[in-house]
Structures are given as structure tokens and as C-alpha cells.
Amino acid sequence: MPGKTEIDIDYVADLARIELTEEEKEQFSAQLVEILNHFKSLREVDVSGIEPTAHPFPLYNVWGEDVVEPGFTTEEALANAPAQRENQIVVPKIVEDA
């Protein structure tokens, strides 16, 4: 579980699905603690009754007409795939053998 004043770097890297080297873990932990300490002022602001801003102007759902429009061909859609076979993207096996 994440610590109180330190970042549990393994836990966070696991959430982010990034493999870090030991040097990176050490460096980032120290730097992020420094950065978060610099942000202490955030905790001192009175935000009671203040609405959060997610976007600079109010946004609502934007609906499109449900009509068929030209899209990518299979070839175009797969053009950047790292591995493909029979018009599909190849990935490592996900389901365990029975």
C-alpha cells in the first residue's frame, strides 16, 4: 500500500503498467517526493463550496447522426500493428491452457 510521506513506487508503477529499472525507481521516488512537497500549498487552500473545473468551458455530450461514413480499410487499420496475421493483430496468449 502507498506510504504516508513516501511514494510506494512499485505499487504505482504496477498501476501504470510500466517496468522501471532500479535506478529509475530510486530517482523517481526522490524526485516525486520533492515535487509533491512543493505542492503542499494546494492543501492549504479553502475550496469549500468551489465546483471543480474539468474543462475551461462547459461541455455537453455531442451527438452525431447514426449514418455510415467511409472509414479505414482493414489494411489501413492494421498498418501500424506490430504483428498481424489473417487480418488480425497477433498478441501473446491470454487464456491459460486447460
Next chain:
Amino acid sequence: MPELYYKSAADLSRLLASGEISARELIQSVIDRTQNVEEKVHAFLRFDPEAALAKAAQCDERRSAGKSLGPLDGIPVALKDLICESGQGLTCGSRILEKYVSPYDATCVAKLKENGTILWGRMNMDEFAMGSSTENSGYQNTANPWDVSRIPGGSSGGSAAAVAAGETIAALGSDTGGSIRQPASLCGVVGLKPSYGLVSRYGLAAFASSLDQIGPITRTVEDSALLLQAIAGYDTLDSTSYQADIPDYTASLNSAPKPWKLGLPKEYFEEGLDPQIRQLVEKVIDFYKSEGCQIIEVSLPHTNLALPVYYVLAPAEASSNLARYDGVRYSHRSKQANDHVGLYFKSRGEGFGPEVKRRIILGTYVLSSGYYDAYYLRAQKVRTLIRNDFLEAFKQVDALITPVSPTAAFKIGERSGDPLSMYLSDIYTLSVNLAGLPGISVPCGFNSDKMPVGVQLIGQPYREAELLSIAHLYDSVHRFGMEHPVL
């Protein structure tokens, strides 16, 4: 004709229209210049002279047939390498997208093509636009053309350096916390970040979606208006696109100057600002006074919270946006993985550079269970306070005058080991993104090292026409963006 590559887009447009020059002569001048100086500047990730010459030939044919596509027909424009251009590579400055080819045009690119611009190069940048010096590129460092031992700013450092060096006439960049305005200032050119949603983000690789905006980097404010005219406007392909009529930005530039009320936010002139930059900005203020503008001191009391708010929100959004680079459908795939989860971990660990990893970790942390309310939600609330500060100030004034960056360009390597000192490069620009406002960096002189300095003008939401005419009043007289480095 000498030095076509250093003229403004507006001047070149007139020369093209009158038939004094051809689009081929113009692009040849830019190509020759680039081939002479690029080994010092390293602004481009890729450029293609042959393709550019072929496009220019088409421009000349159109024009001689009386079918010119308008004032930008034949003007060379370079694109920051995170804006999709069909059939071209798109690295975002990252090794994780080393082999990616854009399958479609960004809306702004489609519009530039409709306007006949010659898209002629892909510009270096900090990886995924995270940085203030372009040193976070996964490919190369770009030099500041005014002193090649210094950084060009970032993250649109390649775009700004190329405009300053005469390697293109104009460029597009993107700005999430200052990434157009800060490098424009450090390279002595004009950089505009439009209001949030004015330019479609369709085809812009996302960094922080509630902050990102595309904008032009040019030599003059007039050129900035020309480019904005081409790329602004509502787009059904971007659900955050702003619905409004687009005025004629160039026509309104030269409307009679009004006695504008201009605000000086006192928090932007406190300690930390280089005294030479303060002096140069004060000269700009004196100019506006002499033009009959009223100068009013205003206060934006939550200014010192912009940095923490930004570095909570932007990394949080980035950690979510960059989850797509998982090595499955596109992007680098590790050859070391044995299973599908390992594929994510290893592909991302190998493909991302240190600053991107640092921000993904920071963003993941502030969104993680137990910290969401303390950091993310709280930062969103303080964002409201920051925006309200501006709206309050705009009850008194038409626009604000501030510095762009607390210092001029620093030396390559000087801050690259210390993320926090790098983050402080953007303290005067971040709030503008948080509040969704338009901001423009206009060159306003040089410091004692002969390095360029910019002034920032901040306008009211979606009032780019007014902001540009205020900026043009200064720029049309001073034209510091038309001064050139010796390379």
C-alpha cells in the same frame, strides 16, 4: 532574390500574388537555407525537399491558371511531430512511436492543405510535449539559433527554432502549459496559443486533453493571424471543439487602435523574474501608454497555485491518455515479453523516456485510491479559482501584459537533471491553459547576451481578434521577430 527564407508569410504572399516570385523559388530558398544551417540547429526530425518542390510546382500551376487557394498558397509550413499528416511518420518525439505512420490528416492539416500551404517538415519536440527545452526528445537536442549552446525552449522547440533560423516560414506547435509561447519567446518569434477548443484537436496526439491547443509560430503577429484564420473553427470530429463564428482576423488587425485598458498582474512581476526581462517588458508597457492605452495594476491572487495545479492535472490526464501506448495495436512492442501483461510493462518501459515515465508515475499516483480527493479533485477546484481570478480581472481590463518566461534561454544541460527547476520555466504561461484563455508571445528585444525575450499578452476567452490587434499594434512597429541570428 536573396533571403526569401527570412521574409514574413504576409510579404511572401504579396510577392507570390504579384508574380514577382514563384512558389518553387520560395521553397528552394528555404530548402537551401535548411541544408546550410540544419547541422547546427537540428530542428527537424524529417524533411523531404523533393516532395516539397513537387507541391510548389502544383502551387505555381494553380496560380498561373488563376486558381490560387488564397494568401497561404505556396507558403512553407512545418509541423510539430505530434500532428497527424497522412502517410507521414508521427513520433511525438518518442521512441515508442518510432515506426508509426499517420493514417489520416489532423483537421488543421487538412485545412492547411486546402489553403495550399507546403507542409514540408516534421519538427523535433520534447517527448509527448513534456518539457520546456526540447532536451526530452527521444531523438536529438535542438539548438537555439541565437546561441547554439543554448536550448530553444520547449516543447515545440523544433518548430520555434526552425522559424527563427529561416528553415521554414511558419510552423504549427501545440501548447499545454506554454509549449508554443515559451519556445517562441526564447527563439525571438511569435507564438500564439488560441483559446481552448478554437482549433480542432482531431489528429493531435493527446497529452492533457483539457489543456492542449494547437497554434501557429511565425515571425510576425500578422502571420499569426493568417495562420489562425486557416486552422480555427468548429469541427464535429473533436467533441471539445468550440462552436462560434470565426471573424476575419487579418482584416481586424488594422482596424483603428482603441484606447485599450491593459492589466499588469502584480503577481507576475515579483521575485524570480530576471531584471533584464522586467526592463524589456516595462518598455512594452511604456509603448502602450504612449499609444493612449490605460495601464491598470490587477491581482490574480491564486497565481502561485498554478504550478501545483498544473502538475497534478496534466500528469493525471497524461497517465490516462498515454495508456494507449501498450504495444498491442500500434507503438513499440517489446521482444522480451512472455505474456500479455508483460508485453505492456516491457513495451512501455523500453519505449518511454525518463520525463514521460516520471509524469505517468506522478499522474497515476495522484489518481490512485486514497489520493484522488487530496490531489486531483482539489486541483480541479483550485483551477476554478484560477479561472475566476482572470474573469474578475477582465471586468476591469481588455487584456493582460506579462513576461513569457522568467529567464532567457538557458544552456543545454543546465536544468535537465532537475525536473522542478525545469517546471518553473513555465510559471507565467501555465495559468493561461488552466483558464482556457488565448495567449500570445511577441518578441520584445534582447538581453545583454543578445538572446531574445518575449512579452506575453493574455486575452479574453475566444477574443483572439482583439488580442491579435493589440499585439499587432506593438509588433507592426517593432518587428523584433524579423531580426535574424547569425548561423
